[in-house]
């Protein structure tokens with residue numbers, strides 16, 4: 001009698017397992033690659049303008065105030081990825097002391113797009129900083145005041161509605177306010 005040798009089922013099974021493992025590995029690689037490919041959006045300072053300045057360095061009531069408008073841009077380089085940033089703020093410091101803060105509402109930057117943001121900060125020096133402060137007096141005397149602005153955007157890049165990656169953009173800029181020209185000079189970020 002003819003006895004067929006049926007060895008195929010087991011070799012078939014083996015092939016199925018190997019193939020499944022291969023597909024699984026490919027899927028893992030693809031997911032990792034997609035997540036790794038998520039790029040950090042770029043934050044840039046476009047310009048800063050001074051919109052009014054008031055000061056008096058003479059006792060009994062020295063003060064300093066100014067309105068600064070800062071223009072930023074956020075470039076989202078991700079294809080198919082939306083960058084959603086959370087509610088944030090911009091701080092302005094003088095000698096390490098906070099002299100102004102403005103809230104920045106949350107928003108989104110679409111894929112391969114640049115979002116322009118402008119923020120107005122009212123800077124008001126506290127009595128604490130100006131009263132009997134040698135640095136303030138000498139800075140006012142020199143006609144230049146050195147301020148630092150600090151901004152941070154924290155958010156999530158969402159790719160193809162599946163993958164998420166947190167990205168934080170930070171920037172600190174030093175700017176010199178010129179009282180004579182009422183301009184902001186020498187901005188370094």
Ligand SMILES: *[C@@H]1O[C@H](CO)[C@@H](O)[C@H](O)[C@H]1NC(C)=O
Pocket residue numbers: 051052053054065066067122
């Ligand atoms: C600065 O303060 C003075 C007196 O408080 C006020 O009259 C002036 O409008 C203020 N200027 C700015 C730019 O905030």
Ligand SMILES: *[C@@H]1O[C@H](CO)[C@@H](O)[C@H](O)[C@H]1NC(C)=O
Pocket residue numbers: 069117118
């Ligand atoms: C700032 O941006 C808003 C929209 O976000 C716009 O309406 C306004 O004109 C801008 N201001 C300046 C000074 O560019």
Ligand SMILES: *[C@@H]1O[C@H](CO)[C@@H](O)[C@H](O)[C@H]1NC(C)=O
Pocket residue numbers: 095146147148174176
């Ligand atoms: C401004 O202040 C920063 C630090 O607060 C300092 O590094 C820088 O040299 C100062 N620039 C000027 C022109 O005073």
Ligand SMILES: *[C@@H]1O[C@H](CO)[C@@H](O)[C@H](O)[C@H]1NC(C)=O
Pocket residue numbers: 142143144178179180181185
């Ligand atoms: C401030 O601006 C005036 C007018 O543009 C200029 O003559 C002066 O040199 C500037 N001051 C400083 C410290 O750069």
